[in-house]
Amino acid sequence: MPILRKSCIRSLPPKSAKGKVAVLIGLTGLLLLSVLLSLRFGSQNYTALQLLQALRSAEPTDPVWRILIHVRFPRTLAALAAGSALAVAGALIQSVLNNAMASPNVIGVNAGAGFFAMLAVTLAPGAGGLLPAASFFGALCTALFVYALAMKAGLSRTTLILAGIAVSSVLTAGVNTLTLLYPDDVIGATGFMLGGFSGVTLSSVGGAAAYLLVGFLLALFLAADLNVLQLGEESAQSLGLHLARTRFLAILAAALLAGAAVSFAGLLSFVGLLVPHMVRRLMGNDNRWLLPACLLLGGAFVLLCDVLARVLFAPFEFPVGIVMSLLGGPFFLVLLLRRKRSRVYD
Amino acid sequence: MIEISNVTVGYLPGNPILQDVSFSVPQGSMTTLIGPNGCGKTTLLRAAARQLPLQAGEIRMDGRLIGEYSRKAFARMASFLPQVRVVPAISVRGLVEHGRFPYLGLSRQLRAADRDAVREAMEITGVYDWADRDLRALSGGERQRVYMAMALAQDTQVIFLDEPTTYLDLRHQFELLEMLQMLKHRGKTILFVLHDLAHALRYSDRIVLMQAGRLVEHGTPQAILRSGKLDEVFGIRTHVAADGYWFTLH
Numbered sequence: 001m002p003i004l005r006k007s008c009i010r011s012l013p014p015k016s017a018k019g020k021v022a023v024l025i026g027l028t029g030l031l032l033l034s035v036l037l038s039l040r041f042g043s044q045n046y047t048a049l050q051l052l053q054a055l056r057s058a059e060p061t062d063p064v065w066r067i068l069i070h071v072r073f074p075r076t077l078a079a080l081a082a083g084s085a086l087a088v089a090g091a092l093i094q095s096v097l098n099n100a101m102a103s104p105n106v107i108g109v110n111a112g113a114g115f116f117a118m119l120a121v122t123l124a125p126g127a128g129g130l131l132p133a134a135s136f137f138g139a140l141c142t143a144l145f146v147y148a149l150a151m152k153a154g155l156s157r158t159t160l161i162l163a164g165i166a167v168s169s170v171l172t173a174g175v176n177t178l179t180l181l182y183p184d185d186v187i188g189a190t191g192f193m194l195g196g197f198s199g200v201t202l203s204s205v206g207g208a209a210a211y212l213l214v215g216f217l218l219a220l221f222l223a224a225d226l227n228v229l230q231l232g233e234e235s236a237q238s239l240g241l242h243l244a245r246t247r248f249l250a251i252l253a254a255a256l257l258a259g260a261a262v263s264f265a266g267l268l269s270f271v272g273l274l275v276p277h278m279v280r281r282l283m284g285n286d287n288r289w290l291l292p293a294c295l296l297l298g299g300a301f302v303l304l305c306d307v308l309a310r311v312l313f314a315p316f317e318f319p320v321g322i323v324m325s326l327l328g329g330p331f332f333l334v335l336l337l338r339r340k341r342s343r344v345y346d
Numbered sequence: 347m348i349e350i351s352n353v354t355v356g357y358l359p360g361n362p363i364l365q366d367v368s369f370s371v372p373q374g375s376m377t378t379l380i381g382p383n384g385c386g387k388t389t390l391l392r393a394a395a396r397q398l399p400l401q402a403g404e405i406r407m408d409g410r411l412i413g414e415y416s417r418k419a420f421a422r423m424a425s426f427l428p429q430v431r432v433v434p435a436i437s438v439r440g441l442v443e444h445g446r447f448p449y450l451g452l453s454r455q456l457r458a459a460d461r462d463a464v465r466e467a468m469e470i471t472g473v474y475d476w477a478d479r480d481l482r483a484l485s486g487g488e489r490q491r492v493y494m495a496m497a498l499a500q501d502t503q504v505i506f507l508d509e510p511t512t513y514l515d516l517r518h519q520f521e522l523l524e525m526l527q528m529l530k531h532r533g534k535t536i537l538f539v540l541h542d543l544a545h546a547l548r549y550s551d552r553i554v555l556m557q558a559g560r561l562v563e564h565g566t567p568q569a570i571l572r573s574g575k576l577d578e579v580f581g582i583r584t585h586v587a588a589d590g591y592w593f594t595l596h
Binding site: 234 | 395
């Protein structure tokens with residue numbers, strides 16, 4: 001058994017299309033399992049039988065039914081959507097900036113989305129439909145700003161990350177200022193800063209659905225072109241790739257996804273960095289496989305962390321952002337230390 | 347056929363790196379750009395490959411201005427191998443398949459004709475046996491052949507190469523130059539930069555000798571050798587004898 005496991009790990013990422021399909025199927029299985037777990041477990045300790053009965057009878061007054069449909073279902077959907085969106089956005093940003101250290105959180109895209117979302121909440125309270133739009137706008141502006149910095153100044157990869165951190169901290173300070181100035185408008189600001197799904201409703205996820213859908217489709221459409229971009233600017237250009245357009249569209253897709261996720265899930269960190277790296281190990285760097293795999297694993301990872309957040313200290317809830325960092329941090333370190341032989345980027 | 351007329355190129359306005367350069371490269375021939383470091387060889391090559399905008403003058407391929415081609419059409423017309431290249435984590439076949447990019451439709455799927463072209467390019471360059479190997483695991487000489495395979499898969503009439511023999515040992519240098527010659531005999535038009543004078547004199551049909559952003563001399567290797575301009579430009583002495591030539595410092 002240990003021999004089998006070792007050889008399996010060693011053969012990753014798979015070289016053949018068949019192997020890659022197998023990985024995708026595996027990840028789909030993991031995602032389905034996470035969805036089931038997320039519907040099954042929560043702060044209310046219902047048994048599987050109770051849940052099934054409630055589902056079968058579909059009695060609107062049944063508390064079990066109500067919890068399942070109005071709490072667990074939206075929450076599951078939100079965790080799935082946010083995880084997928086941030087993971088795909090992370091992979092896109094890494095490709096555009098050709099920088100393995102980049103992610104929507106690191107370069108300030110999430111903070112930009114959060115700042116504009118907060119601004120919308122304080123300037124136009126009650127206009128909930130505005131939230132995803134403001135969030136997307138903030139994400140796009142920040143991403144374009146950091147990208148322009150990278151291009152204009154010809155910054156090195158490390159400097160770019162430092163610049164991103166600076167942008168990120170300015171915007172985070174902005175978010176904090178808004179919460180201080182308008183504490184009444186920004187309910188649950190701590191939750192927003194850490195990210196989480198405890199207050200999420202079907203309508204808040206639904207409001208972001210269009211952004212998510214367009215973002216995912218655009219990302220998948222761009223996958224092959226992003227592969228060409230990996231060959232370097234000169235080669236990509238001589239192959240006829242429209243560099244500026246490809247990069248802009250990829251940033252647009254990343255902003256749609258990250259902005260949508262932030263609008264209902266708050267400032268979830270780490271998914272956008274961790275999941276693309278895990279997937280690069282599982283699947284390699286071909287974006288046509290990488291992006292769908294990020295979509296699946298991103299959703300599964302956040303779902304599983306959210307289940308843990310609900311179950312660990314039930315009936316008290318732990319912020320999912322903390323669980324993600326506690327689980328993801330050490331795992332990420334292991335990935336980095338084991339990367340010696342197969343480096344993602346040189 | 348490439349016609350370069352009165353071309354001026356620079357990265358900053360008023361500070362041209364290349365000034366008023368004119369020459370033409372006949373179809374099915376090999377032309378080499380030579381000159382000391384910083385003379386503008388690479389800049390000229392990049393301008394012809396549409397990597398840099400012209401400040402003045404014009405470049406035509408097949409009679410049309412290169413700027414008139416769409417990106418994809420130009421990529422089906424001319425391929426360009428830059429000197430410094432990223433080495434991505436990709437299989438040999440994966441890299442060569444990228445050569446078909448300008449032929450792909452919106453779905454970006456390879457068709458049977460694309461696969462045939464990829465296979466043929468890998469066979470001509472002798473990299474077919476490594477198809478599934480990781481590019482990063484290959485030696486410099488092997489990688490160079492894989493990049494050549496990608497350029498061939500692009501199936502262009504014109505091939506631009508920037509110092510393709512740098513970092514290769516002598517045997518690999520010859521192999522590459524022989525391969526280029528074979529491609530020329532198949533009708534490809536080749537314009538490239540070489541550092542090695544002996545290689546340039548031996549393999550080129552025409553040589554463009556450059557200095558400080560200007561064209562000094564343009565002609566056959568024999569004419570260049572006898573013109574005495576090599577001595578001027580490189581600060582060396584050329585000795586021509588009945589059985590060959592050699593260079594000395596003084």
